[in-house]
Amino acid sequence: MERFVLAKLGSMFGLEKADGIFAPGGSISNLHAMLLARYKLHPESKQSGIFTLKPLVAFTSDQSHYSIKKAAVTMGLGLDNVVQVKTDSLGRMIPQELKKAVKRVRDEGKEPFFVCATCGSTVLGAYDPLKELADVCNQEGLWLHADACVGGSAIFSDKLKHYLYGIQRADSIAWNPHKMLCVPLQCSVFLTRHQGLLDACHSTRASYLFQQDKFYDVGYDVGDKNFQCGRKVDVFKLYFILSVHGLDEIARRIEAAFDAAAYLSEQVALRPGFRQVIPAAQCANTCFWFVPESLRGQEETPGWWEKLGKVAPRVKTRMVQSGTLMVGYQPIENKNLVNFFRMTNTCVPVPTSADMDFVLDEIERLGKDL
Known part of the structure; x- marks a missing residue:
């Protein structure tokens, strides 16, 4: 197999x-x-x-x-x-x-x-x-x-x-x-x-x-061609x-994950208080900031970015405590080292635009008073 x-x-x-x-x-x-x-x-x-x-x-x-x-x-x-x-x-x-x-x-x-x-x-x-x-x-x-x-x-x-x-x-x-x-x-x-x-x-x-x-053909004994000994039969899964x-259904699900990420990226660009990290989604990832009302309309000084970087961890804490959502966050060096959300879609369950709307609605609900 x-x-x-x-x-x-x-x-x-x-x-x-x-x-x-x-x-x-x-x-x-x-x-x-x-x-x-x-x-x-x-x-x-x-x-x-x-x-x-x-x-x-x-x-x-x-x-x-x-x-x-x-x-x-x-x-x-x-x-x-x-x-x-x-x-x-x-x-x-x-x-x-x-x-x-x-x-x-x-x-x-x-x-x-x-x-x-x-x-x-x-x-x-x-x-x-x-x-x-x-x-x-x-x-x-x-x-x-x-x-x-x-x-x-x-x-x-x-x-x-x-x-x-x-x-x-x-x-x-x-x-x-x-x-x-x-x-x-x-x-x-x-x-x-x-x-x-x-x-x-x-x-x-x-x-x-x-x-x-x-x-029998000893080529079926694959154990010696890696540095493990015992292995699980992962291929069966x-x-x-x-x-x-079937491959057609797998392709449909993968396309749905990419489409959901693209839709989410478009909605981030349209909604007040949300901002794209990059101009469009890549793969099934969408990266974005949520800017609470208390930070909107201000000069984006280093101090402002420092405050924004604290928003995602606090919203994530509320997500976990409320049990409604799990979306990761992280900084990266070429994006000011400021925390942002990273929504990653997979194929199970098949993601929809309604799911993506819920992600943004819930982040806004959990972070509106920050």
Whole structure:
């Protein structure tokens, strides 16, 4: 079953004859990518370690998931060797900035080896320009990984898969069905275009577990091609949901989540007291501020922004206490480090415009006296 599902997903993402595995989550899938990138560049490191190598450097956007940093720590590369590349006003990695960063690292005597492109960033829902990043990686000889844990579900929809244009050129892909598809935790897919590399990187040929003289095809024994031993049968959850609902229904639900986010963004722009963080929703995320009446019509000084940053945490506290809503909030560096709301839609239940109206009505109700 795992072979069948991974082959189908590989074909959907454009990775013909893809290899892959199910992982405990996106963080582990991203770690798999970085491990494979290092092994492909320096296969000798499996036996002799990394002690004689130049410092290896990974590149990711300044909006990417923290797991890239954690993977670098786990692999002994260190946080100093993770370069966060500048993004544009929508949170997308700028290819020219990546080229500059790679050159700077080479000039420092270090060795670039890995680029993580984000497809649906955690906060803004940004999709990095995969085609342009693939061009840079091809020119520089770098492994391109697509962290599509959040936004990879767009691949099911003919209407939305343009967001992932260029993903077929990635060396590896991470996608989490337990996010937008709401497959029960845990269910994370890792795919790579490089057949046999997972096995070559991870296997230790423990003969007391992975005997090679069985009567059936030992290729079905996938346990040795990752760094776990026992694993849950996570593939069954995804297979079951896709089989029961069908790909057309899954596409409809994903489109509804994107449409709801776009509707919410439009309403934020129209309603007094609400303000967009970016001009339109990306992926299924909508980011916005709620400005209480006490702060409206004032000069937006640093002190004003500081006060606004306290609104979302207080409204969230009231949400939890009243039990009517759960919407996250956070600051990000290129948005004044001021807390704003992040509404993220998923496919279950299928979100509607009425649901989005309720979100804004409830935030306004809970925060009107602040």
